[in-house]
Amino acid sequence: MDELFTPENLKWRDRAREIADRVVRPLAAKYDRLQEYPWEIRDAIKEAGLFGVWIPKEYGGHGGGVLDLCLVVEEISRACGGVGVLFAVNALGSFPILLAGTEEQKQHYLPQIARGEKLIAFGLSERNAGSDASGLTTSAREEGDSWIINGQKKWTTNGGAADIYSVFAVTDATSKSRRISAIIVEKGDPGFEIGRREDKMGIRCVPVVELHFDECRVPKDRLLGGRPGLGFKHAMMTLDRARPGVAAQALGLAAGALELSTVYATKRQQFGQPISGFQMVQQMLADMATQVEAGRQLVYAAARACDAGVAELTKLAAMSKLFCTDMAMKVTTDAVQIFGGYGYMKDYPIEKYMRDAKITQIYEGTNQVQRLVVARNLIKESGSLDHLAAFIPLPDHENTIADSERAAQAAGA
Ligand SMILES: Cc1cc2nc3c(=O)[nH]c(=O)nc-3n(C[C@H](O)[C@H](O)[C@H](O)COP(=O)(O)OP(=O)(O)OC[C@H]3O[C@@H](n4cnc5c(N)ncnc54)[C@H](O)[C@@H]3O)c2cc1C
Incomplete structure (x- = not known):
C-alpha cells in the first residue's frame, strides 16, 4: 500500500x-x-x-x-x-x-x-479529575510578573524525564466557560517537584508520576497563548490531534503481536504438525489480521483528517482511538492464546503486548468517554438527516409505513 x-x-x-x-x-x-x-x-x-x-x-x-x-x-x-x-x-x-x-x-x-x-509532558489529570478533566483544581494566581501555581497532577507520563510541562490550572474559579488556562512549567522552576512514581502493569519503561506545585512561581509569559481562560478548549483540541496517536500505538501493538503469533504458529509443532495447520488457529490469525487492517485504515483516515483540519475531526479521532484500542486488547489476548502456556510466561515476548495494550483503552479519555464523544457528535450531526424522518413511522403518531411513503412523496423526496 x-x-x-x-x-x-x-x-x-x-x-x-x-x-x-x-x-x-x-x-x-x-x-x-x-x-x-x-x-x-x-x-x-x-x-x-x-x-x-x-x-x-x-x-x-x-x-x-x-x-x-x-x-x-x-x-x-x-x-x-x-x-x-x-x-x-x-x-x-x-x-x-x-x-x-x-x-x-x-x-x-x-x-x-x-x-x-x-x-515534554502533558499535565491535565488529577486525583479527582480524570474523565471529568474540567473538574481539576490545581490553581494559578497572578502575582506581579509571575503566575503562582498550587496543586497536584496525577499520572503525568514522561514526568521526571521531561524538561517542559504543559500544565492546566484554574485561573478564574468564578467563570464557567473560561475557568482553566494552560501554563508552561519547566524543570527546576521553584516550587515544582516530581512526586510519586507509579508501579504499572504495562508501558513500564516510561515514567508516570505525580507533579507537585507548592507556590510554584513561573514568569507571566508562560501563559499559553498569552490569554487566560482558553485552557480547556486547548486541551480538547490537543486530544483531538493526539488520539490518533494512541490509536497508532494500539495498532502497532496489535500488528506486532500478530507478526509474532504468525511466526510462532508456523514453528510450534503439536500432533506432528505446525499449529498453523489447525483451522481454529487459522481462524484466530485471520480475524486478528482483518481487525488490524481495519484499525490501520481508521488510524490513517483520522490522521489525514487532522492534517486536513476537517470538521468531523473530533468524532473520527475518538473512533480511531476507540476501535484500535479495543481491537489491540482483543488481538494481543488472542496472541497469548496462540502461544499457549508459553504466552503466559515472561520469558516470551507476547504477554508484554497484552499488558501494554490495556492502558490504551484508558488514557487520553477512556473508551467509555470515546463512545460518549462519538455519540454526541453523531446526534449533533443528525440534523442533516432530518429529511429521512418522513420515511420513519414514529410510535407516538399513529401513522404507518404507507403514510410515511405518502408524506415523503408529497414532500417531493
Ligand atoms: C498509565 C497512565 C498514564 C497517564 N498519562 C497521563 C498524562 O500524561 N497526562 C494526563 O493528563 N493524564 C494521564 N493519565 C490519566 C488518564 O487520562 C485518566 O486515567 C483517564 O482519563 C481516566 O480517568 P480516571 O483514571 O480518573 O478514571 P475515572 O474517570 O474515575 O473513570 C473510572 C471508570 O468510570 C468510567 N466513567 C467515568 N465517567 C464516565 C461517564 N461519564 N460515562 C461512562 N463512564 C464513565 C470510566 O470510563 C472508567 O471506566 C494517565 C493515566 C494512566 C493510568
Missing part, C-alpha cells in the same frame, strides 16, 4: 521501522523489567530525527503532520508499546504550544522538542 503515501511519509515510517528493529526490540524486555527510562533508545530516536516529524519547518521540525507521527508511533509500538508512548507523549505535550502558543513560545520551545533535546 506504499502507493498511498508520499515519499516523505515513507521516509519517516522506514526510519522508525529500522530503529524499532535494531534498537527498540532488543531492549524492550530489559526496560520493562527495570522500569527505567531508556535513554539509549531516546538517543537513537533523536539521532534519527524522529522527534521533529510533527513539528512545522518554521519551528525546527520536518513539517510533517499527524499522519507522519502515527506512522512512526505504529512502527515503534510494533517492537515496544512503552517506547511508542514514550515517543508519542511528546506530541501530546507539544500540541498545546503548537495549537495555541504565542509566536515567541513556539519559537522558544518547539525547536528544542523537534531536535529531541528536551522532552
